[in-house]
Amino acid sequence: MPSDARAPLGLKLAAFGGLAFLLAPIALIFLYAFSTEEKSFQWPPPGFTLKWIGVTLERTDLWEALVLSLKVAAISTALALVLGTLTAAAVARSRFFGRETISLLVILPIALPGIITGISLRSAFSLLDIPFSTWTIVLGHATFCIVIVYNNAVARFRRTSGALIDAAMDLGADGLQTFRLVVLPNIATALLAGGMLAFALSFDEVIVTTFTAGNQATLPIWMLEELVRPRQRPVTNVVAMAVVLVTVLPILAAYYLTRDGEHTAGADR
Amino acid sequence: MTDAVTFRGVSRHFGSVKAVDAVDLSIRDGEFFAMLGPSGSGKTTCLRLIAGFEQPDAGHIAIFGEAAEGVPPYRRNVNTVFQSYALFPHMNVRDNVAFGLRVRGIGRAARHRAAEEALAQVELAGFGGRRAGELSGGQRQRVALARALINKPRVVLLDEPLGALDLKLREQMQEELRSLQRTLGLTFVFVTHDQDEALSMADRIAVFAEGRIRQVGSAEDIYRRPSSRFVADFVGSSNVLPADLAGAGPAGRWASLRPEDVLLDPAGREATVTARAFHGRVTKLTLDFGGQALIALVPAREAVPEPGATARISWDPARVHVMEPGA
Numbered sequence: 211m212p213s214d215a216r217a218p219l220g221l222k223l224a225a226f227g228g229l230a231f232l233l234a235p236i237a238l239i240f241l242y243a244f245s246t247e248e249k250s251f252q253w254p255p256p257g258f259t260l261k262w263i264g265v266t267l268e269r270t271d272l273w274e275a276l277v278l279s280l281k282v283a284a285i286s287t288a289l290a291l292v293l294g295t296l297t298a299a300a301v302a303r304s305r306f307f308g309r310e311t312i313s314l315l316v317i318l319p320i321a322l323p324g325i326i327t328g329i330s331l332r333s334a335f336s337l338l339d340i341p342f343s344t345w346t347i348v349l350g351h352a353t354f355c356i357v358i359v360y361n362n363a364v365a366r367f368r369r370t371s372g373a374l375i376d377a378a379m380d381l382g383a384d385g386l387q388t389f390r391l392v393v394l395p396n397i398a399t400a401l402l403a404g405g406m407l408a409f410a411l412s413f414d415e416v417i418v419t420t421f422t423a424g425n426q427a428t429l430p431i432w433m434l435e436e437l438v439r440p441r442q443r444p445v446t447n448v449v450a451m452a453v454v455l456v457t458v459l460p461i462l463a464a465y466y467l468t469r470d471g472e473h474t475a476g477a478d479r
Numbered sequence: 480m481t482d483a484v485t486f487r488g489v490s491r492h493f494g495s496v497k498a499v500d501a502v503d504l505s506i507r508d509g510e511f512f513a514m515l516g517p518s519g520s521g522k523t524t525c526l527r528l529i530a531g532f533e534q535p536d537a538g539h540i541a542i543f544g545e546a547a548e549g550v551p552p553y554r555r556n557v558n559t560v561f562q563s564y565a566l567f568p569h570m571n572v573r574d575n576v577a578f579g580l581r582v583r584g585i586g587r588a589a590r591h592r593a594a595e596e597a598l599a600q601v602e603l604a605g606f607g608g609r610r611a612g613e614l615s616g617g618q619r620q621r622v623a624l625a626r627a628l629i630n631k632p633r634v635v636l637l638d639e640p641l642g643a644l645d646l647k648l649r650e651q652m653q654e655e656l657r658s659l660q661r662t663l664g665l666t667f668v669f670v671t672h673d674q675d676e677a678l679s680m681a682d683r684i685a686v687f688a689e690g691r692i693r694q695v696g697s698a699e700d701i702y703r704r705p706s707s708r709f710v711a712d713f714v715g716s717s718n719v720l721p722a723d724l725a726g727a728g729p730a731g732r733w734a735s736l737r738p739e740d741v742l743l744d745p746a747g748r749e750a751t752v753t754a755r756a757f758h759g760r761v762t763k764l765t766l767d768f769g770g771q772a773l774i775a776l777v778p779a780r781e782a783v784p785e786p787g788a789t790a791r792i793s794w795d796p797a798r799v800h801v802m803e804p805g806a
Contacts, residue, residue: 373565376532379552380559381579382630391582395569 236454243447262444272449275432282344282428283412286351287359290408291401293352294359302367313364320357327353328421335422342424350422351415355408362404362468366397403464410457429453481544483508483634483666484529489538491524498524500690501538506634506668508543511660513669513677516687517713522670525687526636529668531555543633553582558627559636563643564619566611572598572622573607579630597625600659617648624659634666641676653680674714678702686710702737704800711735711802720771727799738763740798741775743783747793752786766790 217225243262245255266272300306301313319327331350340346374396378388416430423431429449436446486504490497499521506512514522527533528540531552540547542557558579566575573594574581580590591607598604601621611619620640627635637656641649657680660667671677677684678698685695686709694706705711708719718736722728725736739761750773754765758776762783766773775792777783784790 371563371565373561373563374567376530376552377559377561377565377567377626378578378582379532380530380557381582381626382553383578383582384551384553387582391578392567 239447239450239454243444243451245444248441248443262442262448265442266445266448269445272432272445275427275429278344278426279413279429282347282351283409285348286355286412287405287409289348289352290355290359291405294356294404295363295397295401297356298360298363298367302364303372316360317357319353324415324417328418331418332421342422342426344426346422346424347419347426347428350418351412353418354415355412358408358411359401359404362400362407363397366400370396399467403468406460406464410461413457414453481508482506483510483543484668485539485541486525486528487539489528489535489540491528491533492536497690499528499535502690502692504685504692504695506666509664509666510682511657511667511669511680513671513681513684514687515671515674515677515684515714517672520687521690522687523638526559526638526668526670529634530557530559530636556630556632557634557636558630558632559638560620560623560627560640562638562640564623566619566622566626568611570611571607572603572609572611572614575611575622576607576626576629578626593629594625597629598622600628601625616643617652620644620652628663632665634668637667637669639670639672641671649676656680678714686713688713705735705802707802708733716774718773720773722799722801724769724771725796725799727796728801732801732804734799734801736794736799738774738776740794741773741792742794743775743777743781743790744793745791747791750790750792752784752788752790755783755786764790766792768792
C-alpha cells in the first residue's frame, strides 16, 4: 500500500541512480545522433548537426532492412495471434490428457536461450533443404511471438467465466456468433497487448534472426553490421532513436490496456 | 397433454463418476418443478442435459415430445438463468437482455423495445443503460431472468438462482419467481440444495442422490410420506426410527416422524433430554428414546425439561409414515 510518508533522501538517490544507470546509455544514443563527428564516439561531441537525419533518409539499404523487419514482425504477430489464441483456448477451456505438459511446452521456446532456437531451426531448415528467405525468419520469430500471445490470452481466458459462453449458446448464438459477440470482446485487449509485445520483440530480434536469415538483413542486423564499419556512425544512432520512439509507444499502450480488468469477468460470486 | 421434458433411462458419466445414472423423469407442461439434492447428486447435470450443454451417454431426452439428443443449446426452445448469472460484462443491461434477439437478427429498435419491456416485467425499467457491474446481486438476478425470458422459451431452467442472495431478498425473489411463473404459464425447472426453498416454491419435487432420483412428488408427499430414509433425512431433518418402536408398524421396517409431531405429554412414554436449543418460536429438544435419538420441536410457550431430565412424550400414530420394506 502506498503510504503518505515521504521517502528518505538515501532511497531517493538510489532510485535516481538506478534510473540513470538504466537510461543514460539510451540518452547517449540520442545525443550522438546529432554529433558532427562521424568516425568515433568522442566526449564531449565536438558539435551538433541535423544533417544525419537527411543522410539516414537517403540510405536505401536502411529502408530495405526496415521494410523487411516490419514485414516479418507483422506476419509473425498475425500468425502468433491465431495459433496462440487457439492454443490458449484449448488449454484454458478444456481438460485433456497431457494438458499441463502442453502448456509447459508452449512456453519453453521463450525460456530456452534464443541461440538454441536459432541453431535448431537452422539445422532443421538445412536438413529439410528449405532455402533461407523471409519465411524462415518469420518461422523463427513466430516461435517466441506465439508464447507472448499465448501467455496473455490464457490469463484472460482463465479470468473469463466459461458460463458466459454457455449463456451465449443458451440464448441462441451459434459457435461463430458466440466467438464474435462474447469471446472476442472479452479477450480483445489481451490480444492487442500480446500482439503489440510480440511485434516489438520480433522487431528487435537479433539472435534467432542471424541463424535463420540467410543474406537478408532485418533492421537490428543491419545496425549491427553498420556499427563495425566506421562510416557515417551517427546514422545508426538516428535509426536507434527512431526505433526507441516507435517501440516505446505501443509497449506503453499495452501496459495501460492490460492494467485494467483485474476482476474476473462474468463470475460475480 | 405432452410433457414438457421427458427423461427415459438417461445417464451421463464423467469417467468413473456416474453424475446421472439411469434417470426417468417427466416434467409437466406449466409446472414449477424443483430438483432437490445435495451437491454432487446430479441435479445440475440434469439441468445441463435439458439445456443441451451436456449430451446423455445413454437414454433419451425429449422436450415437448421432440428428441433432444444431438440438438445444440442454441437450437432448443429452453433458456437458463445461471447460478452466477453469467451476465456479459462488456455489454450494458439492455444489450444483455436483448442478446437473444440480436443473434436472431432482430433489428436494433425492435430488440431494444423488447428488452425494455422485459426489464419492466422484472421491475427494472430504466436500468437498460447501466453496466452489469453496477447492479446489486438481486438486480443482476432479475436481469438474468429478463434475458432468459426474452426468447419466449417454453421451459425456463434455473440453476440455484437464489443461492447468492441474502435471506430476506431470497424470500422476496421466491415469491416473485413463483408469481411470474404463474402469470406466464411457463414450465420452470429449478435446481436447489435448499429443501425449504423447494418445498415452498415447487408444484412437484424430485429428490436426487448420487445421480439417481429417490422420490418424485408434491411438497406434501415428499415431506409427509418420504419413501426412504435418505429423503426423510434430507428433506427437513426428520426422525427415522424402527416402525415397531414408533408403534406404527411391523418390525424390520423404517418409519419417519416429523420433529414437530413429537409432543410433550404427561401421560406419554419416557425419554431422556440430552440437549436443548432455543430457536425463537420453537425449542429443539434432542432426546434419547430407548437408545434411539429423537428430535422434538416444542412450541416455545410450553415448559421444557432441562437437559438430563426425563421428558414424557407421545405422538399421533397416524402422523408416523412407515416406509416400504428395504427403503
